[in-house]
Amino acid sequence: MSGAGGPRPGAEGLSDAASIASRVRSGELRAADVAEQVLGDVESRDAELHCFNLVTGEAMRAAAAEVDRLVATGADPGPLAGVPVALKDNLCTKGVPTTCSSRMLEGWSPPYDATVVRRLVAAGALVVGKTNLDEFAMGSSTENSAFGPTRNPWDTGRVPGGSSGGSAAAVAAGFAALALGSDTGGSIRQPAALCGVVGIKPTYGLVSRYGLVAFASSLDQVGPFATTVADAALLLETIAGHDEMDSTSLGGPVPRLTEALRSGVDGLRVGVVRDFLADASADCVAAVRNGADVLSRAGASVEDVALPELLHGLSAYYLIAPAEASSNLARYDGVRYGLRVDGEDVEQMNARTRAAGFGPEVRRRIMLGTYVLSAGYYDAYYAQAQRVRTLVARAFARAYEHVDVLLAPTAPSVAFPLGAKTEDPLEMYLADLFTIPSNLAGHPAMSVPFALDGQGLPVGVQVLAPALGEVAMLRAGVALESGATPGARGPVRPGAVV
Amino acid sequence: MSGSPVAAAGDDRLAGWETVVGLEVHCELATATKLFCGCPNRFGAAPNTQVCPVCLGLPGSLPVLNRRAVELAVRVGRALHCTIRPSTFHRKNYFYPDMPKDFQISQYDEPIDVDGYLELPSGRRIGIERAHIEEDTGKTAHLGGGGRIHGADRSLVDYNRAGVPLVEIVSRPDMRGADEARAYVAELRAILVASGVSDGRMEEGSLRVDANVSVRPIGAERFGTRCEVKNLNSLRSLGRAVEHEAARQVALIETGERVVQQTRHWDEVEGRTSAMRSKEEANDYRYFPEPDLVPLAPDEAFVEAAAAGLPLMPADRRARLAALVPHEADGLLPASTADQVATTVDLGLDDLVVAAMACGADARLALARTANEAAQTPEAARRLDPQAFARLVELEASGSLSATQAKAVLAELLAGGGEPEEIARRLGYEALGSGALVDALDAVVAAHPAEWARYLAGEDKVAQLLTGQVMKATKGRANGKAVAAALAARRG
Numbered sequence: 002m003s004g005a006g007g008p009r010p011g012a013e014g015l016s017d018a019a020s021i022a023s024r025v026r027s028g029e030l031r032a033a034d035v036a037e038q039v040l041g042d043v044e045s046r047d048a049e050l051h052c053f054n055l056v057t058g059e060a061m062r063a064a065a066a067e068v069d070r071l072v073a074t075g076a077d078p079g080p081l082a083g084v085p086v087a088l089k090d091n092l093c094t095k096g097v098p099t100t101c102s103s104r105m106l107e108g109w110s111p112p113y114d115a116t117v118v119r120r121l122v123a124a125g126a127l128v129v130g131k132t133n134l135d136e137f138a139m140g141s142s143t144e145n146s147a148f149g150p151t152r153n154p155w156d157t158g159r160v161p162g163g164s165s166g167g168s169a170a171a172v173a174a175g176f177a178a179l180a181l182g183s184d185t186g187g188s189i190r191q192p193a194a195l196c197g198v199v200g201i202k203p204t205y206g207l208v209s210r211y212g213l214v215a216f217a218s219s220l221d222q223v224g225p226f227a228t229t230v231a232d233a234a235l236l237l238e239t240i241a242g243h244d245e246m247d248s249t250s251l252g253g254p255v256p257r258l259t260e261a262l263r264s265g266v267d268g269l270r271v272g273v274v275r276d277f278l279a280d281a282s283a284d285c286v287a288a289v290r291n292g293a294d295v296l297s298r299a300g301a302s303v304e305d306v307a308l309p310e311l312l313h314g315l316s317a318y319y320l321i322a323p324a325e326a327s328s329n330l331a332r333y334d335g336v337r338y339g340l341r342v343d344g345e346d347v348e349q350m351n352a353r354t355r356a357a358g359f360g361p362e363v364r365r366r367i368m369l370g371t372y373v374l375s376a377g378y379y380d381a382y383y384a385q386a387q388r389v390r391t392l393v394a395r396a397f398a399r400a401y402e403h404v405d406v407l408l409a410p411t412a413p414s415v416a417f418p419l420g421a422k423t424e425d426p427l428e429m430y431l432a433d434l435f436t437i438p439s440n441l442a443g444h445p446a447m448s449v450p451f452a453l454d455g456q457g458l459p460v461g462v463q464v465l466a467p468a469l470g471e472v473a474m475l476r477a478g479v480a481l482e483s484g485a486t487p488g489a490r491g492p493v494r495p496g497a498v499v
Numbered sequence: 500m501s502g503s504p505v506a507a508a509g510d511d512r513l514a515g516w517e518t519v520v521g522l523e524v525h526c527e528l529a530t531a532t533k534l535f536c537g538c539p540n541r542f543g544a545a546p547n548t549q550v551c552p553v554c555l556g557l558p559g560s561l562p563v564l565n566r567r568a569v570e571l572a573v574r575v576g577r578a579l580h581c582t583i584r585p586s587t588f589h590r591k592n593y594f595y596p597d598m599p600k601d602f603q604i605s606q607y608d609e610p611i612d613v614d615g616y617l618e619l620p621s622g623r624r625i626g627i628e629r630a631h632i633e634e635d636t637g638k639t640a641h642l643g644g645g646g647r648i649h650g651a652d653r654s655l656v657d658y659n660r661a662g663v664p665l666v667e668i669v670s671r672p673d674m675r676g677a678d679e680a681r682a683y684v685a686e687l688r689a690i691l692v693a694s695g696v697s698d699g700r701m702e703e704g705s706l707r708v709d710a711n712v713s714v715r716p717i718g719a720e721r722f723g724t725r726c727e728v729k730n731l732n733s734l735r736s737l738g739r740a741v742e743h744e745a746a747r748q749v750a751l752i753e754t755g756e757r758v759v760q761q762t763r764h765w766d767e768v769e770g771r772t773s774a775m776r777s778k779e780e781a782n783d784y785r786y787f788p789e790p791d792l793v794p795l796a797p798d799e800a801f802v803e804a805a806a807a808g809l810p811l812m813p814a815d816r817r818a819r820l821a822a823l824v825p826h827e828a829d830g831l832l833p834a835s836t837a838d839q840v841a842t843t844v845d846l847g848l849d850d851l852v853v854a855a856m857a858c859g860a861d862a863r864l865a866l867a868r869t870a871n872e873a874a875q876t877p878e879a880a881r882r883l884d885p886q887a888f889a890r891l892v893e894l895e896a897s898g899s900l901s902a903t904q905a906k907a908v909l910a911e912l913l914a915g916g917g918e919p920e921e922i923a924r925r926l927g928y929e930a931l932g933s934g935a936l937v938d939a940l941d942a943v944v945a946a947h948p949a950e951w952a953r954y955l956a957g958e959d960k961v962a963q964l965l966t967g968q969v970m971k972a973t974k975g976r977a978n979g980k981a982v983a984a985a986l987a988a989r990r991g
Contacts, residue, residue, distance in 0.1 A: 091559075092559075093557075093558065093559040099558070099559075101558070106558065109558075111552070111557060111558070111559065112552060112557070113552050113557075113559075115559060210561060211559065211560070211561050212559040212560075213559055214558040214559045215558075215559070215791075217790075218790035218791050219790035245563065246561060246563060247561050247563075248561065248562065248563050248564065248791060248792050248793055249790075249791065249792075249793060324787060325787075325790055327592075327785075328590050328592050328602050328785070328787070331592060331594065331600065331601035331602055332556050332558070332599065332600045332601050334594060334596070334601055336596045336656070337555065337556075337599065338557070347596055347654070348594070351594055371785065374592070374785035374786075374787055375783055375785060376783045376785075379785075379786075379787070383787060
C-alpha cells in the first residue's frame with residue numbers, strides 16, 4: 002500500500018456511541034474525559050488525515066462539562082450524552098464558520114444552527130468540529146475541497162470517497178463515534194463504503210434540511226455515519242422527524258428504528274439488483290453475493306431482479322442536480338456575505354467573485370445547470386431528465402411489489418488512489434452510479450461495511466428500501482453486519498491493513 | 500370582452516389611432532409576516548432590521564409558505580371573479596443585488612387565480628388573465644449616477660421588503676387609452692382595499708403598476724407591437740406614461756419606422772419613456788419548479804373559509820345603488836347620476852344613501868346631497884346618522900328648506916351631528932315657515948307699489964325682482980320656492 006500506513010488510534014480506541022452514552026449517563030464515564038481523549042487524538046493524527054476543517058475544542062469541552070453537570074444533578078443528559086459527533090461542514094452552526102470547503106464561504110459564520118445540529122446538541126452529543134467535503138458537496142472523493150483532500154484512514158494514499166469524505170474518515174479514524182453527512186447522489190453511502198463505516202441516506206423528508214447548505218434541493222438529505230448499524234439507527238432517530246422550517250419535511254411519527262434492530266430477517270424478501278453487477282469490481286460483486294447468502298441463511302428469501310432503468314439515473318441526475326445547483330448557488334454573488342472581489346460595476350463584481358470563489362467542479366456544474374435550464378433547452382434536458390426520474394421511481398415500485406429491500410454494491414470499487422480520477426470528471430461521476438437512483442426516487446438506502454478486498458480495503462454492501470422503509474432496511478443491515486468479515490469496519494485498528 | 504373602443508380624446512397626436520393597454524399590477528398583501536418567514540411585513544422600519552436567515556437567503560435557509568398570504572390571494576381571486584386552482588411555485592432566476600437568493604420565488608405556469616374580470620364604473624369589463632403569488636425584492640438606493648444602478652458610485656440595499664408577499668395581477672390587453680388604464684387601477688385598488696388584501700398605498704409601493712402599451716389604427720383587428728413601461732408610481736404617472744408612450748409609437752409608425760418590443764423606463768421629471776439597457780431586460784429567467792416548496796392545492800373548505808366575509812365589491816355596490824335611483828325612459832341612468840353613483844361608492848358613502856332611502860328619503864336627492872356635498876368630507880359623512888340625513892332630504896324635497904338651506908343644515912350635521920329640524924330652527928329657517936314670510940312680503944309689496952301693480956297685471960318676470968327683495972329682507976333665510984308660491988297666492 003501507499004501512504005504512511007494505517008493510523009494509530011488512541012490507546013483504548015473509541016467505542017461505539019451506544020456504549021459511550023450508556024456509560025456517561027450512568028456516571029461511569031465522564032463526558033469531559035471523552036472530549037479530552039478525542040481532542041488529543043485529533044490533535045495528534047488529523048494533520049495527516051485532514052478530516053476536519055475546524056475543530057471546536059472549547060465548545061466541545063463546554064458541552065461535555067454541561068453533560069457531566071446534568072448527570073451529577075440527576076437530570077437526563079439526553080440519549081447521546083457525551084457522544085463525540087462530527088458535522089459535515091455544509092451544516093450551519095451558529096457562530097461557527099461553515100465553509101462548504103469553498104473559498105466562497107471561508108470565514109462566514111451562520112447566525113443560526115441547522116435543525117439537525119440543534120437536535121444533536123439537545124440530545125447531549127458533543128460536537129468535535131466541522132468536517133471536510135468536496136466543495137459544496139460536489140464530488141466523490143473529497144479532493145474538490147478548497148482546503149485540500151481528506152485521506153482515507155485505511156490507506157492514506159487513497160481517497161475517503163465523497164462528498165462527505167471528512168465525516169466518513171473521522172468515524173473510521175475513531176475521531177468521532179458518529180458523524181453527519183449529506184447525500185445528494187451517494188455522498189454518505191459511497192464514502193461510508195470506502196471508509197468501512199455505516200452510512201444511511203434516509204427517506205427524502207425524514208430529516209430536516211433546514212440549515213443544510215443546499216446543493217440540489219430535491220435530492221439532498223442529511224444522514225448518519227457510525228461504526229455500527231445500531232449507532233446509525235440511534236443517530237437517525239435523534240435527528241429525524243417533522244420540522245416546521247422545512248416544507249418538504251414529512252409529518253407523522255418517526256419509525257421506531259432502534260426497535261427494528263432485534264427483529265431479524267426471517268421472512269424478509271430481498272432482491273439483488275442484477276443490472277448493477279456488470280459495472281462493479283469483482284470484490285464488490287462478491288460482497289453482494291455473499292451478503293445475499295448471509296441474509297438467506299438468516300431466513301430471508303433472495304431473488305435477482307432486473308431493473309435496467311436504474312442505470313439511466315446517472316444521466317438524469319447530472320442534469321437535475323446541476324440545474325438545481327445553478328440556482329441554489331446563485332446567491333454567492335459577493336453582495337451580502339462570504340467572498341467579494343470588487344469590480345467596475347455590479348455585474349463585474351458578481352463575475353469576479355464567482356470566478357475566484359468557486360473551484361473548477363462547482364463552476365462546471367453551475368455552467369451545466371445554467372445551460373440545462375436555458376430557454377430552448379429546458380424540455381430536451383431538464384424536463385426529459387424528470388421523465389427519466391419518474392421511470393426510475395416506477396422501476397423501483399415494480400420491484401417493491403415482490404421484495405421488501407434491494408441489495409446492490411454501494412460503489413463500483415474500493416477506495417481509489419488520490420488523483421486517480423481528478424483529470425476525468427465523467428470517470429468520477431460513475432462512482433455514484435449505484436447510489437443515485439435512491440436519491441432520484443427519494444428512497445432510503447444504506448451502506449454496510451461487509452468485506453475486505455485483497456488489499457485489506459473495506460467493501461460496502463448497499464441496502465435499498467422504498468420510501469419510509471427504514472425498518473426493513475435496518476433489519477437487513479443488522480443481519481449483514483453480523484455476517485460481515487471481521488475487521489471490515491472502522492475504527493481502523495493498527496495492523497488492520499496489510 | 501365587449502364595449503366600444505374609446506378614442507384618445509384631446510390628444511391630436513393620436514388622431515386615428517387606438518391605444519391598447521394591458522396592466523400588470525403588483526400588490527403587497529397586508530399580512531402580518533412575510534411570505535416565507537416570520538419577519539414582520541411592515542413599511543418604514545430602519546433598513547435591514549426586518550430580516551432573518553430565510554428572507555436574507557442565507558445558505559441553508561428554506562422557505563415556508565405563509566398561510567395568510569394564500570388566503571388573501573384566494574380573496575383576490577374571488578373579488579376578481581377568477582377561477583381558483585391548484586398551483587405551484589417556480590424559481591425565476593436572475594442576478595440582482597436586491598434579490599437575496601438571486602432568484603425570485605414566484606408562480607409561473609400554474610398560478611392560483613385565472614380567468615377573471617374587473618368591471619369599471621363605465622360598465623366595461625376588463626379581463627383578468629391571472630393573479631399569482633410571489634415574493635417582493637429588497638430596495639436598492641444608488642448613490643451618484645442619476646439614481647440608477649449603472650453609473651452609480653455605490654449602492655446600498657435594504658432587505659426589509661425582501662420576501663414581502665405580493666400578488667401580481669395581470670390584465671388582458673382590454674383597456675383603450677390612458678383614462679381607462681387609470682380607471683382600471685383605481686377600481687382595482689378599491690377592490691383590493693375592500694377585500695382587506697392591501698392598504699392600496701401607491702406612494703408606499705403597496706401597489707405598483709407596469710403598463711404594456713401598443714397602438715393600432717382605429718378599426719384594425721391586429722394588435723400592434725407592445726412596449727412594457729415601468730416605474731409608474733401614481734395614477735398620474737400611469738396616465739402620462741401611457742399617453743406619451745402611445746404618441747411615441749404613433750410617431751414612429753407614421754415616419755415609417757417600426758416599434759421594437761422592449762421594456763421602457765418612465766421618467767416622471769422628463770415626462771418621457773426611454774429604453775432600458777438591454778442587459779437589464781435580456782434575461783432568460785430559467786424558470787423551474789421550486790424544489791423547496793410543495794404544490795399548493797387549497798381544498799374547497801379552505802377557499803370558502805378564506806373568501807368568507809368578503810364584502811360587496813364596488814361594482815356590485817354601484818349596481819345596488821343605481822337600481823334604487825329612477826332611470827330614464829330608455830332604461831339608462833343619466834350620465835350625471837351615474838357619476839354620482841360612482842363617487843358615492845368610491846368614497847364608501849353608498850351605505851348612507853341606501854339607509855336614508857330605507858328611511859323614506861327621496862333617492863335622487865339623497866344621492867345628490869351625498870355625492871356633491873357630503874362627499875367633501877367623507878370621513879364625517881361615514882359617521883352621519885342615516886335617519887337624520889333622511890329627514891334633512893325630506894325637508895328639502897317638501898320645500899320646507901331651500902337647496903341652499905338644506906346644504907347649510909347638512910354642513911352642520913356633518914360638523915357636529917344633531918337633529919336637522921333643530922339645526923334649521925337655530926339657523927332661523929324654520930321661523931320663515933309662515934308668519935315671518937307673510938310679514939316680509941307685506942313690507943316688500945308696500946315698498947314697491949309700481950312693481951306689484953305690474954305683477955298683478957300679469958307681468959310674471961317681475962316676480963323674480965319681488966322674490967329677490969324678500970330674500971334680501973330675510974337675509975336669505977326664506978325658501979325661494981315658498982316665496983314664489985306666496986306671491987302667486989297673493990295675486991290670486
